[in-house]
Amino acid sequence: MMQTSFRRRAMALAASVAFIALSTSASVAAEVYRTPPAPIAQILDSPQTPGVAVSPDRKVLVQLGRENLPSIAAVSDPILRLAGYRINPRTNGPIEARANWMNSLAFEDVATGKVRPVSLPAGARFIAPSWAPDGSKMAFVLDAKTGLELWVADVKTATARKVTEPVVNAVFGGGYSWLPDGSGLLVQTIVPGRGAPPVASTTPTGPTVQESKGRASAIRTYQDVLTNAHDEALFDYYFTSQLTRVSLADGKATPIGQPGIIASASISPDGQYLLTSRLKRPYSYLVPANLFPTEIAVSTIDGKPVKMIADRPLADTLPPAFDATSTGPRSVDWRADAPATLVWAEAQDGGDPRKKVAVHDSVFMLAAPFSAAPTKLIDLDQRYRGIEWGKSDFALLTSRWWQTRAEKRIAIDPSKPGAGRVLLERNYQDRYNDPGRPVTRRDAHGEELLHFTPDGKAVFVFGDGASAKGEFPFVGRMALADGKTTKLWQAEAPYYEAPVGLADEAGKTVITRRESAKDAPNYFIHAVAKGAKAKPLTSFPDRAPQFAGVTKQTITYKRADGVTLSGVLYLPAGYDKAKDGPLPLLMWAYPAEFTDASVASQTVDEGNRFTRPGGISHLFLLTQGYAILDNPAFPIIGQNGAEPNDTYVEQLVADAQAAVDAVVAMGVADRDKIAVGGHSYGAFMTANLLAHTRLFRAGIARSGAYNRTLTPFGFQAEQRTYWEATDTYTKMSPFTYAPNIKDPILLIHGEADDNQGTFPIQSERFYAALKGAGATVRYVTLPNEAHGYRAMESTKHTLWEMVEWMNKYVKNAPKRDAK
Known part of the structure; x- marks a missing residue:
């Protein structure tokens, strides 16, 4: 008996070893970061276009210089992932990948156009700029060696000064707000004398236990939740702050009330009261901090308690429906x-x-x-x-x-x-x-x-002005009596010109952001009256002139069931259909759910938009000789109460077939050299199309989810649970049909994906399934990257992977056998 048992164990071990050997037989290699071909890298390295913000008094336009993509070294700084947040323990603020750092500011006088740069310390970088109520100053949070400092820049003198030491606690956001009278700021600061952060013991004191006692708790799959007692201690340490009133006159800092985990704090318009939301225990290992038990209370501006508005318990039992919410006071x-x-x-x-x-x-x-x-x-x-x-x-x-x-x-x-x-x-x-x-x-x-009109009978409105002919933003007035909108001014071809703000109280002048297919975005001021001449406020250059020759057009076509679809067709610079013939093409899309077919059929011509790629944009492939059908409509429609996803695959295939037929009929795409790609839900779409059609030679799927049993309490626009719609979950999962995928697929995923539902294990398991089924697949994981990739090295490598994949399996692929 013992010999038989041993033999069985030995056979099982041998089988396991054989399986491991088989599993590792595919190519596994440590790569170095690659650089994409010219001119992609050169465009990525070019300076970013500044951002702008109009002052409350409409007299000043601040120009904010923006940093380029951070290095992988910066993105790899220590990160704490706690209760749905990712923070930098050095700064007690947002991590590099979550912060859009700025490195310069300058004040421009709207009336004269004079620009005055503000002198900042060498190497300064900051976040969270905010105008004072009267527009005389701008505050911001500056990155110092040991934390975050609060600074204020004065418009009149164009100078900046430090208001606090590096004590700003910005884990929940900017970490400060202006007092209503502009005399100072309300700052969330690190608690004085808090000491060193808690250190995890190498010896556990016991198991981590979670328990549910008969309560229904259909919780979606969240990332970065707390996992143990040490995480709880770190959450308390970094997220606890002290509200402090800081005077601009003398720099005096006055603590307000008791420290706590203060998720938000706001002052009443009269400056007399303070509204706070404080998180408290018990914490959860399943949901993020915004669903933790919360006390919402009013105190005096000095911190004396006045009124408890809500004492909300842990919100971990919400129904899965999208309009589900907690009981008691909210918002x-x-x-x-x-x-x-x-x-x-x-x-x-x-x-x-x-x-x-x-x-x-x-x-x-x-x-x-x-x-x-x-x-x-x-x-x-x-x-x-x-x-x-x-x-x-x-x-x-x-x-x-x-x-x-x-x-x-x-x-x-x-x-x-x-x-x-x-x-x-x-x-x-x-x-x-x-x-x-x-x-x-x-x-x-x-x-x-x-903002009411001078006669008090209407309010001003800004609209997008979408139509089949294009998007032409407008300024209008909406009547208080009946809600009808009358347009006072509207952008005209060839421009896309969006209102940024009214430049005077009566609404006679407007500041706009203007662009066209050929003109880089810049800011203008002009009268609302028709025919008024616009005066430029900025002259930002084209950061990617290499893209100037690219052409684009919005195309429309019909789905088999009559639904009108559209997409933006981009063609490489210098392309001549008569000479060059059909091109290899990448179709990059993202499905959307609708309840009305007529709304799903709406198309808006984008011919007046200025297009330049950045980051990991698929549009960079235009520089490599590819045509691109960008954002072709992939509507999933559920009418008359029907759930859209119950016919997801059928509608997805119909959308794709219509798009392919359209570009082939135009003569710009070779039917045998079309690829499909997408990011996140677009990656999910890509895998499904390869599983259910042979329309495409290859696919690129970035940061997707492929097995819906791993998101059993809803995903994207699906609000039913797996057990309420088992058949739909199963049919929508490309993981179910992995053996059907016969065309090459490139999987890319950030190792530290923070998006709800797209855990890296989704790509890991999908790769294993595809490899086991004998598919042609490459699986790339990007160190320290989240759902969107931020590091310059990661960005360049992603684009290198995409170009190489397209060249090998689409542009230079041999003709496929007839099917």
Whole structure:
């Protein structure tokens, strides 16, 4: 008996060794970072175009110099991944890959065009620039050797000075806000004397245990959650902050209240009260910090407790539906047009949108001194999405319902709570009939208020102006009486010109960002009156002139069921169809779900947009002789209550077939040399198309998810769980059909992917399945990269991989056998 048992164990071991040998027989190699061919690397190395921001008084335009992509060394700095956040322990702020660092600022006078650079310390880099309420100063957070410092630049003198030592705690964001009167700032600081960070013991004190006692808890797959007691200790250490009021006059720092894990803090418009959200234990190992138990409370500006608004428990039992929400007060904020009045929403359906009730949300108000009962402002049959405040008798409330993509904009009279007037109802995916978004202006306290027309009968709006002929942004006025929008100014061909801000209180002049197919984006100011001449405010150059000869056009075509589709066709510089004939082509796409076929069919010509690639853009392949069909429409439509994903594969294949037929019929693409690619959900699409069609010679799938059983509580626009839609999950998973993939596929994934659902194991397991099925597949993992790749070395290597893959398996591939 013992011999038989031993023999079985030996045979099992031999089988395991054989399996391991087979598993490692494919090529595995340590690579060095590669550089893509010219001119891709040269474009990536060129300086970034500055960003701009208009001051609240509309007199100044700040130009913010932007750093180029960080090095892999910078991206590889120590990172702590705690409760859904990634932080740099050196700075107690965001990691390199999450921060868009700036390295210069200059103030430009809008009236004269004079530009005055602000002198900063050598090598300075900063984040989180913010205007003072009156526009006289700009604050920002500067990276110092031992942490983050708060600085302020003065517009009048064009000088900057340090306001705090490196004590800013920016784990939750910028780490500061202006006081309403501009006399100082409210800063979240590192707790003085906090000591050294906790050190993990090498000897465990016991197992890590999680337990659920009969509560339904359909939780989506989150990244970077806490995993043990040491993570909890690190979270407490780095995320605890002390609110501090810092005076600009003398630099005096005054602590406010007690330290805590303060996720947010805001001051009432009158400067008398403070609203805070504090996280507390028990923490969770399944959900991020925004779902931890939370106390929302009001104190005096000096930190004395006044009113507890909400004591929310751990929100780990929400229904999986997208409009699901926690019970009790949520979205608590100050009413911008009142001295000190709180506004919040509360679900009336238990937080479950699937319940059939007349009222899903109610909105409440409570004014200082916060001792009375809350006043109900309005009941809603959709989910509350926010209020834009205007004046005592007018505000604009927005509600939405995800299941139908429906939106309402409701006029309310805050002085007469209880009802509202629906100004418009729309499908918020409908681009053609978008009435525009209301324009706001900042008052003396820095609060954003609706910008009314001089007659008080309308509010100004900025709209995208989408149509089949193109997108031509506009300035308009929306009547308070009926919600109808009248256009006052609109961009005209050949320009795409988007309003950035009104340049005067009466709305007679506007600052715009103008571009065309040939003109790089720059900022202008001109009168709203028709025919007014525009005055340039900036003259930023084209950072990639090598791209100037590329041509593009929006093409439209029909799906087999009659749905109109579109995409942007790019052709390389110097291409001549008569001489050069059909080209190898890359189709790069990302599916989208709709509830209305007519909305899904909308197409907008992009011929007036200035296109230059950056980062890991697939458009760089145009420099290598490829045509690209960019963002071809891949609608997945569910009408009359049907779930779109129940026919996902069928619609995906129909979308792809229509796109391929269109570019081949135009004579610009060789049917035998077309590839498909995408990032994230586009990678998922790519794998599915290779599994269910032979339309493509190869595929490129970056940072995707391929096995939906690993995201069992919903993904993308799917709100049902795996057990509610098992067949759909199975059919949508390309992992299920790995043996069907006969064409080469390139898998790229960041080793530190932080996106919900696209854990690196998705690509790892998909690669194993493809390799086991005998597919031609290459699997590249990028060290220390998240869902989007940031390091210059990673960016260049990704583009090198894409070019090499396309050259080998598409451009230079032998003719494929007839199928």
